[in-house]
Amino acid sequence: MDLLFPLLILALLVPMFLGIRRQKKEMQKTTALQDSLQVGDRVMTTAGLHATVAQIGDDTVDLEIAPGVITTWSRMVVREVLTDHSDEDSLDSLDETPDETQRRLDGE
Template identity: 35%
Template sequence: MNENFQAILLNVLPLLAIIVIAYFAMIRPQQKRNQKQNALINNLQKGDRVITVGGIHGTVKSTGAQTITLMVGRNQELTFDKLAIRDKRPS
C-alpha cells in the first residue's frame, strides 16, 4: 500500500505544482489589476481628469451608478460606462 501511495503522490505532485505556479503567474496578478481598476472607478470625483480605453481625454462632470459623463471640449459632453475609464491623469 505504501508503494501505491508514493506512485500516486509522484503523479499528482507535478500537476499541483503547475496549478500553484499558474495561480501566482497569471491569476493573482489579474486579480490585483482588477482591484486597482475597481478602486480607480469607485473613487472618481467631479473634476478628475481621466483617459478612456479609447484614448479620449476628458474631465469628469458627473458620475452615476454605471455611467460617467466627461467634458471633452468646449460644451461637449460624452457619457461612458464606468468600465471604459482606463486611467486617471494628474490634475
C-alpha cells in the same frame, strides 16, 4: 514515476493560481480607481481619450471631451486619472513658438 504525476499537477496549478491572484489585484485597483472618481478629474479611457469628468452615475460617467461636448461612457472604460503636472506640460508646449520649441529640444 510515482512522483511525476504530483509534480506535473503542481507545475500546472501554481502558475494558474498566481495568474488568478494577479488578475484579482488588478481588478481591485481598477475598482478603487473608479470609486474614487470625482467631478472635475482629468481621466484617460481605455481607448486613449483624454476627458474631464462632468457627472458620475452608478454605472456610467459623463465625460466632457471638448468645451460643451459631453458624452456618456461606462465607468469601466476609465483607465487612469491624469495628474495636473502632465496636463501643464502639454499646455506649456502649446504656448511655445516653433523657435522656442527647437531651442528646448536642442538643450539651450
